[in-house]
Amino acid sequence: xxxxxxxxxxxxxxxxxxxxxxxxxxxxxxxxxxxxxxxxxxxxxxxxxxxxxxxxxxxxxxxxxxxxxxxxxxxxxxxxxxxxxxxxxxxxxxxxxxxxxxxxxxxxxxxxxxxxxxxxxxxxxxxxxxxxxxxxxxxxxxxxxxxxxxxxxxxxxxxxxxxxxxxxx
Numbered sequence: 001x002x003x004x005x006x007x008x009x010x011x012x013x014x015x016x017x018x019x020x021x022x023x024x025x026x027x028x029x030x031x032x033x034x035x036x037x038x039x040x041x042x043x044x045x046x047x048x049x050x051x052x053x054x055x056x057x058x059x060x061x062x063x064x065x066x067x068x069x070x071x072x073x074x075x076x077x078x079x080x081x082x083x084x085x086x087x088x089x090x091x092x093x094x095x096x097x098x099x100x101x102x103x104x105x106x107x108x109x110x111x112x113x114x115x116x117x118x119x120x121x122x123x124x125x126x127x128x129x130x131x132x133x134x135x136x137x138x139x140x141x142x143x144x145x146x147x148x149x150x151x152x153x154x155x156x157x158x159x160x161x162x163x164x165x166x167x168x169x
Contacts, residue, residue: 001026001067004112008105015071015103022066029063061085067109073102087113119166 001023008016044052064084065077074080079095086093087110099107 001109004067004105004109007108008103011104013103013105015067015073015105018071019067019105019109022063022070025066026063057085057088060088064088064113067106071103071106073106083110084113088117090114090117 001019005016005020005023008019061081061084064087065074065080068074068080068083069077074083074095082093083095085091096102096110099110102110
């Protein structure tokens with residue numbers, strides 16, 4: 001959220017402080033969670049993988065809604081949450097009547113949520129969570145139920161795909 005903050009600042013928009021506050025809230029909560037959980041190695045079961053995946057989507061929507069809501073671009077939090085989830089899932093649905101009239105920082109945040117969604121939150125999770133001591137394969141299995149490939153065959157290739165996908169994107 002820092003890049004949308006800078007863009008908003010460059011254009012001298014009123015939404016600058018709201019976007020920055022959203023960034024501080026998100027970074028603060030993420031930092032507390034990181035410090036609380038660092039150094040802990042946890043084996044995640046399939047059931048826990050499903051729960052973590054669900055909580056990740058819920059949390060992404062909550063934090064993603066903050067710039068819309070705090071800036072006043074969307075006065076109702078439910079609308080802001082819908083807009084954030086729509087972006088992260090690349091659904092294309094929007095509650096904005098006219099996105100052209102949005103402040104530049106908010107418009108960039110909206111575009112960024114779509115970009116992140118296109119990249120795939122779950123691919124990022126698979127690449128990042130193992131470094132935090134959480135197994136990414138359980139999360140991956142929770143997202144792609146029904147695949148008939150063993151995780152031993154899938155893991156090495158999956159990291160190659162994640163790295164290649166990141167470079168291309």
